[in-house]
Amino acid sequence: MIRTFRQHNIRPQQELTGKLWDFTPLQGNFSGKTFPVHTPSCWESYPGFGLYRGEGRYETQFEGAGNLRIECKGVSHTATIALDGKTIAGHYNAYTAFSAIVKQVEAGTHTLTITADNRFSAKSALHVPNDYMSYGGVSRPVVLENVRDSFIEYVHVTPSHGGGTWRAHIRACVVALEQNAPAVLIINIAGKALSFDADKLSEGKNFFEGDLLFDNVQPWSPEKPILYTVTATLMREGAPFDDLIDRFGFREITVEGKHILLNGNPVKIKGLCRHEDHPQFGCALPFSAIANDLALIRDLGANSVRTSHYPNDEIFLDLCDELGILVWEENHARGLSLEQMQNPFFEKQAHDVTLEMVTQHYNHPSIYIWGILNECASDSAYGKTCYEKLFELIRSLDMSRPLSFASCKFKTDLCFGLPDIVSYNIYPKWYHDTPVEEYLSDLYSWIQNQTQGAGKPFLVTEIGAGGLYGYRSPYATKWSEEFQAKTLQEQLDSVLSFEDCSGVYVWQFCDIRISEEWWGGRPRTMNNKGVVDEYRRPKLCYETVKELFAKY
Numbered sequence: 001m002i003r004t005f006r007q008h009n010i011r012p013q014q015e016l017t018g019k020l021w022d023f024t025p026l027q028g029n030f031s032g033k034t035f036p037v038h039t040p041s042c043w044e045s046y047p048g049f050g051l052y053r054g055e056g057r058y059e060t061q062f063e064g065a066g067n068l069r070i071e072c073k074g075v076s077h078t079a080t081i082a083l084d085g086k087t088i089a090g091h092y093n094a095y096t097a098f099s100a101i102v103k104q105v106e107a108g109t110h111t112l113t114i115t116a117d118n119r120f121s122a123k124s125a126l127h128v129p130n131d132y133m134s135y136g137g138v139s140r141p142v143v144l145e146n147v148r149d150s151f152i153e154y155v156h157v158t159p160s161h162g163g164g165t166w167r168a169h170i171r172a173c174v175v176a177l178e179q180n181a182p183a184v185l186i187i188n189i190a191g192k193a194l195s196f197d198a199d200k201l202s203e204g205k206n207f208f209e210g211d212l213l214f215d216n217v218q219p220w221s222p223e224k225p226i227l228y229t230v231t232a233t234l235m236r237e238g239a240p241f242d243d244l245i246d247r248f249g250f251r252e253i254t255v256e257g258k259h260i261l262l263n264g265n266p267v268k269i270k271g272l273c274r275h276e277d278h279p280q281f282g283c284a285l286p287f288s289a290i291a292n293d294l295a296l297i298r299d300l301g302a303n304s305v306r307t308s309h310y311p312n313d314e315i316f317l318d319l320c321d322e323l324g325i326l327v328w329e330e331n332h333a334r335g336l337s338l339e340q341m342q343n344p345f346f347e348k349q350a351h352d353v354t355l356e357m358v359t360q361h362y363n364h365p366s367i368y369i370w371g372i373l374n375e376c377a378s379d380s381a382y383g384k385t386c387y388e389k390l391f392e393l394i395r396s397l398d399m400s401r402p403l404s405f406a407s408c409k410f411k412t413d414l415c416f417g418l419p420d421i422v423s424y425n426i427y428p429k430w431y432h433d434t435p436v437e438e439y440l441s442d443l444y445s446w447i448q449n450q451t452q453g454a455g456k457p458f459l460v461t462e463i464g465a466g467g468l469y470g471y472r473s474p475y476a477t478k479w480s481e482e483f484q485a486k487t488l489q490e491q492l493d494s495v496l497s498f499e500d501c502s503g504v505y506v507w508q509f510c511d512i513r514i515s516e517e518w519w520g521g522r523p524r525t526m527n528n529k530g531v532v533d534e535y536r537r538p539k540l541c542y543e544t545v546k547e548l549f550a551k552y
Contacts, residue, residue: 001287002073002141004318010233010243012146016060016070016112017138026115027054039142042076042135042282043116051516058114058138065107067147067177071099073314074140075116076283077127082113092349093126094139094283095310095332096356101147103177114138120517125346126332126353129517131527132275132309139284140313150176150183150201152244155232156362157189158400159250161263166214166250170194172232174208176201184235190217190228219263220249220365222303225324227365247321249365255402255420260457260502262326262368269326269503270496270549271304272297272531273462276312277512279534290316294323296536297509301549306461306505309334309374311357320366327364328404328461328505330371331357331390338377341386354390358397370394371461372405375425379409387415406461410443417452425462425507429487436494444500457502463491464507467541468523469533479523485541492545496552506545510534 002015017039023046024034030048043049043056072079076094080087089100118136120128127134151174158169170187181201185208187194196208218226227247234242251263259266274293276283285293290313297305303326307316310332320327331354340346354372361367372390377383391403402420407413416422428439440460448454467484476482488506495504511530514522522528531545532538 001315002143003314004322005245005247007245008145008243009245010240011151014144016062016142016144018141019060021138022059024057024059025049025052025054026057028052039138040074040140040284042137042139042284044133044135044137044282045280045284052136053119054136055115055117055119056136058116059111061109061111062144063108064110064144064146065105067149068102068105069099069145069147069151070102070112071097071143071145072114072138072140073097073143075114076118076135076137076139077124078117080115082115084110085113092124093332093353093356094135095312096353097140097360098356101177112142114142122343123345125336125340125343125349128336128340129515130334131514131518131520131522132334133277133282133513134515135282135284137282137284139282147177148241149178150174150181150234151242152185152232152234153205154359154362155187155230155244155246157230157246157248158398159248159252160400161219161250161252164215166217166219168212168214168250170208170210170212170230172196172208174198174201174206174234176203176206179203182236186233186235187212188231188233190214214250217250220251220324221263222324222326225249225322225365227321230363246363247318248363249321251365253368253401255457257455258457258500258502260368260402260421267326267368267502268552269304269459269505270302270552271306271326271328271503271505272300272302272509273306273308273505273507274509275308275512276316277510277534285313287315291319292536293509294319294325296532297325298323300531300542300546304328304503304505305509306330306371308508311353311361314361317361317364317366321364325366326368327366328369328371329357329361329367330374333373333376335374336376338380338383341377341383347386347389350386350390351393354393355397358394362398368401369421370398370401370403371423372403374406375408378405378407378415379412381414384414384418387418391418404459411446413451416447416456419456421457421459421502422447422453423459423461426460427463427465429490430465436491440494440498440501444498458500459502460495460504462507463495463504464488464529465491466523466528467539468528469511469537469539479528481540484529484539485544488541489544489548492548496548506531510536
């Protein structure tokens with residue numbers, strides 16, 4: 001399944017995954033042996049490969065001819081793509097899509113080979129041993145498209161509201177495979193059309209911008225998540241030859257003083273952090289598992305999800321658009337030290353994943369904030385330059401959403417002058433015994449009186465406690481379900497009643513695997529702070545969170 005809606009009526013498109021491929025591990029005891037495996041998938045879900053760290057080769061065959069565009073929605077973590085034995089693309093980062101175009105392919109049966117590599121190395125700045133599992137495999141769909149000498153790569157729609165009228169600013173990218181390919185680009189939204197003449201497209205990317213005004217459309221909101229379709233069509237000699245269909249919502253996110261506003265109304269965030277992780281599927285959750293997660297999140301009364309700590313599957317974002325769930329989406333980086341951020345590959349890899357995240361996920365109305373660099377070295381001068389560059393990059397791509405980052409640097413962070421919203425990960429009553437109200441008040445006072453974050457909206461982006469499913473204690477000892485429920489009760493009561501706090505994200509939705517190489521003293525080699533366990537079985541704190549989200 002590629003998306004929850006059809007993206008093309010004209011351009012031929014087919015999913016190459018969703019069936020069996022041949023998998024060959026290239027290291028270890030199984031090296032050189034080939035197994036039939038389902039795709040998309042993580043090899044950690046294959047029998048005998050639960051701890052496999054290395055390279056794996058995936059192969060499939062298909063019938064095709066002409067100009068072929070092959071798009072991989074996600075390969076974990078480094079990918080090399082070959083068609084009929086010839087390398088056509090390489091990519092770093094498991095959580096964003098990439099594509100390759102092969103021109104004038106002869107008609108016949110062709111072999112697509114994807115070599116995935118989930119090993120850690122000095123050449124990898126973002127993919128490091130961490131407090132979540134780094135899976136390997138073809139973990140998201142692979143798509144085959146036939147394109148002509150020019151095609152539409154994306155159409156970005158930026159809605160804004162004023163004077164009773166909605167404006168949609170359109171920015172479209174058309175790729176030409178040869179010089180001077182003529183075309184007309186037509187954009188259709190809600191019965192209105194915008195046309196661009198492109199008599200001489202330059203080889204490569206060509207951009208077109210314009211505006212449409214609407215006085216009869218309905219806004220997108222969590223209560224009524226109304227979606228609109230943008231259809232872009234390329235015409236030549238009066239006939240259509242390429243198209244792209246996407247969805248968006250008429251909604252506007254702004255920051256005013258200490259408030260986050262959605263369509264002019266203050267938003268109170270009641271959210272959960274969620275990793276793409278499941279004991280049966282690894283990070284390659286199928287549609288039904290994603291939908292089930294969101295059903296539980298809605299049952300808890302949450303109105304938002306934080307995609308910790310990487311861009312999420314587009315199917316997840318599509319469902320959030322449809323269900324009215326607000327999304328904090330962030331680039332791929334968690335807990336990097338100053339030394340790790342000084343890795344010579346860090347700036348390019350962080351830049352690329354951020355560029356791909358914003359470009360690919362721009363139209364999702366559910367995404368109300370872009371986040372970067374969770375718990376990285378924001379307390380250092382060098383780290384600050386890295387935060388500055390990434391915020392500048394996002395603002396050059398999207399001025400319609402506020403920006404933030406989740407800090408854990410207690411009274412030492414140097415970067416609060418950079419984002420639009422100040423966000424903190426705090427764990428009073430778990431990692432230390434400070435009363436929650438005292439800790440929160442002290443931290444907020446420091447932000448207001450001694451940092452450039454004064455007067456900005458404030459979010460608690462992580463809070464929680466560990467609890468082992470089934471471990472019960474009459475004394476409510478640590479790691480018991482009773483202790484977790486009691487701690488979350490105090491934490492959420494204090495944070496949600498804190499007048500100057502715009503909301504909270506509970507850490508976390510479900511228990512998850514962590515890297516064996518990291519471990520960090522976690523029981524079961526898992527992060528056990530989930531409101532549900534890895535199999536989505538509710539813990540005692542499930543009802544606690546549900547009651548408090550309903551209360552506030």
